[in-house]
Amino acid sequence: MTDFQMDSLPDDGFRPLLEFDLDTTVLNDQWVYCDFMSSFVANMVSHNRADPFMFSNLLSATLNELFETVYRTRKEAGQFRFRMLRKGSVDRITMVVPCGRDEQQFYLKTVEEIRDPGASDKYLELLFSDDELDRRIGLFELAISYKAQMSAVALEDKAVCLTVDLVIEQGAD
Amino acid sequence: MAVAVSTSYEFGYDENDQVFTLAGSMRPKDVSEIDACLDALRACARQASGMFYVNVRRLLQSNNVAFNGLASVLMQVCRERPDVNVTITMSSVVGWTPRKFNALRRKIPRIDVVEYDKDFYPGQSFVEDSSFVSVLRKQTTMTWRHEKHILLRHGMGEGMKIADICCGIGDFALLLFREFNPTYVVALDHAKASLDYARKMAREFNVTGVEYVYGDAAEMLLPNGEFDFVTCRHSLQVFDRPERILSELFRICKPGGRVYVSNEKNSHCLGEPRADSIQWTYNEVAKLWKYFNMDIEIGPKSRRLLLDAGFEDIRMESFMVTNLDGDPEEFADVVRTWKDMFADSMAKERGDDDAFIRKFKKGFDDHIFAALHPKGYAGWPIWVASGRRPL
Ligand SMILES: C[S@@+](CC[C@H](N)C(=O)[O-])C[C@H]1O[C@@H](n2cnc3c(N)ncnc32)[C@H](O)[C@@H]1O
Numbered sequence: 001m002t003d004f005q006m007d008s009l010p011d012d013g014f015r016p017l018l019e020f021d022l023d024t025t026v027l028n029d030q031w032v033y034c035d036f037m038s039s040f041v042a043n044m045v046s047h048n049r050a051d052p053f054m055f056s057n058l059l060s061a062t063l064n065e066l067f068e069t070v071y072r073t074r075k076e077a078g079q080f081r082f083r084m085l086r087k088g089s090v091d092r093i094t095m096v097v098p099c100g101r102d103e104q105q106f107y108l109k110t111v112e113e114i115r116d117p118g119a120s121d122k123y124l125e126l127l128f129s130d131d132e133l134d135r136r137i138g139l140f141e142l143a144i145s146y147k148a149q150m151s152a153v154a155l156e157d158k159a160v161c162l163t164v165d166l167v168i169e170q171g172a173d
Numbered sequence: 174m175a176v177a178v179s180t181s182y183e184f185g186y187d188e189n190d191q192v193f194t195l196a197g198s199m200r201p202k203d204v205s206e207i208d209a210c211l212d213a214l215r216a217c218a219r220q221a222s223g224m225f226y227v228n229v230r231r232l233l234q235s236n237n238v239a240f241n242g243l244a245s246v247l248m249q250v251c252r253e254r255p256d257v258n259v260t261i262t263m264s265s266v267v268g269w270t271p272r273k274f275n276a277l278r279r280k281i282p283r284i285d286v287v288e289y290d291k292d293f294y295p296g297q298s299f300v301e302d303s304s305f306v307s308v309l310r311k312q313t314t315m316t317w318r319h320e321k322h323i324l325l326r327h328g329m330g331e332g333m334k335i336a337d338i339c340c341g342i343g344d345f346a347l348l349l350f351r352e353f354n355p356t357y358v359v360a361l362d363h364a365k366a367s368l369d370y371a372r373k374m375a376r377e378f379n380v381t382g383v384e385y386v387y388g389d390a391a392e393m394l395l396p397n398g399e400f401d402f403v404t405c406r407h408s409l410q411v412f413d414r415p416e417r418i419l420s421e422l423f424r425i426c427k428p429g430g431r432v433y434v435s436n437e438k439n440s441h442c443l444g445e446p447r448a449d450s451i452q453w454t455y456n457e458v459a460k461l462w463k464y465f466n467m468d469i470e471i472g473p474k475s476r477r478l479l480l481d482a483g484f485e486d487i488r489m490e491s492f493m494v495t496n497l498d499g500d501p502e503e504f505a506d507v508v509r510t511w512k513d514m515f516a517d518s519m520a521k522e523r524g525d526d527d528a529f530i531r532k533f534k535k536g537f538d539d540h541i542f543a544a545l546h547p548k549g550y551a552g553w554p555i556w557v558a559s560g561r562r563p564l
Contacts (some may be wrong), residue, residue: 051368065237
């Protein structure tokens, strides 16, 4: 069992909004959870934004891409942890995904790739690809289309922690 | 938050207009799950001639699996049918769509992508203009004096869940909130400047129970049967097809709940002295609106519109806002803003000549004269009507 304490992660003045844990076995066989979780979280944290509907629509789209990426990750038994924090107009999403070294590499490498100068073109290539959809698409989309800031950290060799900072609504307080 | 959460999608084809419509939420795990939809899209596009439209205005969500599938079919159609012009109509209200479909257009310039809400409604640019804000504010101050009593006769009560559609600058929603202590108010409009203003006012007055939402009244993303009381004031008149808005008001109203509309008949604005000039000008106002496909004469038609939309227990009454209600200057101010909007923007846009515009303005000036005259009387009649959605 991996059980990393997210509380130990620095939060830079971010205020926690919502947090949950989910057994990876549940996540492994329930695709619809991606949709449920993104719709639920988006609705929960959008009510006090200037335009709650627009905010929730965009947040749901981005969260769903993240959850789908996690779904497509070969996970180890343990707790998937999700946490959402907010500071001003920045929403921070942190996720701990229990997984082995290969999958850690997937996240670390993709987060590197999205910083490449050619990342925009790469995103479009993935988006309109004729082949089966590459699972990097979600992270590329967040970085390119939503200008999200992302980082990934390996937690020993048992999990990866992904942090995504998103600004969906400019000027929100 | 009152937002429709949909985990399923629908599609359909209107052969007449060659419009393929997708609605709901498409988040398949594998593209094969939406094969039926993609096959239908392909088949419809193949037999189309000339223009082929794909309407995603109510496609609330789509993951990349679905988007990639849709894009592939559309790219294939463009390759196979160089004679067909594909246009995607999306709504600026559904935030994710412009991001992705504009990327598709950049990839395949032959695919046209339009945000339909911009030029869809006649006169949209007039009523979404931020200068319109001041007219709305003064109007509401004057109508509220009457309506706060009238509303009670139309079923308004405490503790309700209310929607104010085409809320303008949101002042009516705030007044409702203070007067009737609702559990929740959602106020929707399509003018961003007005909504910004509305949110600012709500903050100033420390009201947190009103949610201002950007949306299109003809295709709202609010859930079915949600609200006890739905209001739509002075707005059916800005649409060329008010019945479309009414069917949306009907849809979001709870069975047993009521929809309340208020409308004008501008040609019945009146004043003394100088009645004839005033009368002439307001008759011209009605024609001017008609030229832009809007009906400022809708007031007395409200009963029929509500019945045709399926409502029952229709209640209807009219009231007259006059220069005697409060400060006559207020009345004069409203007429001044009408004069600016109708004579300076709309008549000019129609291409009217100077002589006409001069005469047209004269009637407004005379209405102001009547309002401020120590023995004068000036009026602006309004019809309110409400109906119950059957159980
Ligand atoms: C005459 S104003 C009435 C505003 C408000 N109800 C009042 O009484 O002060 C009409 C309103 O309809 C809004 N409107 C126009 N087209 C719309 C649409 N498609 N969806 C939602 N609102 C729309 C305009 O932005 C404008 O605020």
